[in-house]
Amino acid sequence: MTLRHHLLFALLLSLSSLTATAQDSIPDIDQWQILKGEAAKDPFAHKNQFTINFKQYTEGKDWAYPLPGGKVISPYGGKRHHGGTDIKTCPNDTIRAAFPGHVTLSAPHYGYGNAIIIRHANGLETLYSHQSKNLCKKGDWVWAGQPIGLTGRTGRATTEHLHFETRVNGKSFDSARLFDHANHCLWPYLFVFTKQGSGVKITYEK
Numbered sequence: 437m438t439l440r441h442h443l444l445f446a447l448l449l450s451l452s453s454l455t456a457t458a459q460d461s462i463p464d465i466d467q468w469q470i471l472k473g474e475a476a477k478d479p480f481a482h483k484n485q486f487t488i489n490f491k492q493y494t495e496g497k498d499w500a501y502p503l504p505g506g507k508v509i510s511p512y513g514g515k516r517h518h519g520g521t522d523i524k525t526c527p528n529d530t531i532r533a534a535f536p537g538h539v540t541l542s543a544p545h546y547g548y549g550n551a552i553i554i555r556h557a558n559g560l561e562t563l564y565s566h567q568s569k570n571l572c573k574k575g576d577w578v579w580a581g582q583p584i585g586l587t588g589r590t591g592r593a594t595t596e597h598l599h600f601e602t603r604v605n606g607k608s609f610d611s612a613r614l615f616d617h618a619n620h621c622l623w624p625y626l627f628v629f630t631k632q633g634s635g636v637k638i639t640y641e642k
């Protein structure tokens with residue numbers, strides 16, 4: 437082989453390894469079909485309980501922290517009945533999808549500013565708001581860790597941050613039940629979500 441052939445070969449090798457790495461985190465067609473079927477369902481359509489086992493979740497495939505390196509500046513609840521968890525890094529930082537799923541809203545939405553809602557196959561929904569820019573559109577299918585928006589202060593926000601909500605059945609609950617925000621990971625527990633009236637009761641087994 438000539439030097440040019442060697443260089444071409446090396447380039448092809450590096451390209452194929454890049455492609456393999458990128459594909460590792462993207463589900464194959466069959467997985468997408470399962471995901472699409474599950475994400476379209478109401479988790480309480482046929483029963484009043486469902487489970488999510490985070491012990492079996494792999495980072496980068498099944499989940500990702502929505503704002504890597506972020507610090508919680510305002511938790512859920514409190515006196516102002518905050519419906520989400522405010523996480524801060526810097527302006528225009530990359531926000532990532534927490535789980536694989538279907539984008540059901542990507543638009544300005546009242547005080548939320550530029551908002552995104554993703555419906556996940558595990559029965560949860562996540563909401564991301566105040567983005568300076570949304571990088572996905574309604575109808576998109578996203579994988580865990582896919583960049584979906586940039587942090588901003590659109591809507592009712594006094595600083596650039598991510599307002600992050602975890603929801604079941606359209607109702608938000610404290611994302612700290614599922615995420616260990618200090619360590620940017622999931623609690624490795626088996627969670628049980630039980631329908632109670634219009635709300636949901638969350639219990640877990642270690």
Ligand SMILES: [Zn+2]
Pocket residue numbers: 510518519520521522598599600
């Ligand atoms: Zn907030």
